[in-house]
Amino acid sequence: MGYLLTKLLPLFVYPLGLAILFSLAGTIAALRGHRGRAVTSILLGVFILWGSSTNIVSTFVINALEQDYPPVPVEKMPKADAIVVLGGFTNATGSGTRLIELNDAVDRLFHGMRLYRAGKAPRVILVGGAAEGRSPEANAMADLLSEFAVPRDKMLLENQSRNTRENGVNAVKIMQKNTIKKILLVTSAYHMRRAKGVFEKLGIDVVPAATDYQVAEPDPSILDWLPDADALGLTTLGIKEYLGWWVYWFRGWVD
Template identity: 30%
Template structure:
């Protein structure tokens, strides 16, 4: 139920969708004399919101605290027992009907695996991800990841695929059941930098210890992008949607008892 409620809520709460819905509501209000003033206000607010969200640095301002929360491990651990790669880098709608799996803009979650596999030749490699969208799935992320890892030349005996999970909480629980981690073991957790705070909070709450965050897929260069705007409204809106999704996720997971903290820290 949590999965479906979260998807439906964000369908409306996503900034780009919300602002368009606000504009449509305003246009409807203009049809009636009693609500025309309210309609004009709604349309004006929506247009202004779309311009600010799309062109201004707002998306970077909202995103940076997420990306800066967990830094890249330096130095890397001398020994790692497993490398956990969270889903989100594969389009499960397209992948099942095309000759090769379709990779999303979060593809770095996958492309770092060969290097990590060479660095830690004894580590198990786990990909955790099933079907994370409500409609149109034609495959699971695990099925696509298996093909991608085979293309990387990874030894199939080292690879474990978890294909049941649909969200971060299920990633943590299903992967824990699969690996049965022991005290003293070390695992790299690979996911997008913006998603790392939520992922670490959820994995900690699920009972994981010995996790080393390994963020990838940065969307900003750092502080120098804080006041950098966008030259296309679609770019700003896309980045803001991603950032707001993570902030909403942090609050929702904390309130539902699925995260160890509201804004998990290193």
């Protein structure tokens, strides 16, 4: 239940959820004859939805998260005891088959593979559990890496975690058993601050190996003020990450 609540409650502070809430409030106010309140609430809902659906806003929100972790060529990355790849890029097919559906964040897996092939670490730790009733993501990650000729005996799997905090806690247990102290942490650039903070709080020496960048260098255009579904998704993603950071900071999981 707690896991479910952490996924559901934030929906009410995401742009789409807020826009719906204000629109509902405006509708109720109109039905009760409060015309001024109705207009104000509905306009607020429209403004929130429109603003968060523009590339101007989404680029600002995501760039603020990514700018501290610019891309680093693989050959310039230092060596470490292990490469830690965080999941979040496989989708359930619902077909009952072993097919693996991937989303945009699959860059994480490919970047981890590139680092391994470049000899940056002798082992790869694959981190990712599953929601109830689904197969662990780490298992799917291992299957994919095997297809790209990464030896199974070089992989360590953490397949119980369901969020970034659990990613760190469970992965560190594996590291302690295998005398791993320094890692190359692979995750999406927008997610790196929180993920890096979790592992460092647990006493791990972390070298960020960011990938999966969502925005390029800002280049404003008049078209960026037009609403766009992808921009709304990015704004929501950024807000979700900020909320996650604040919650983790409040609970003492990051510094």
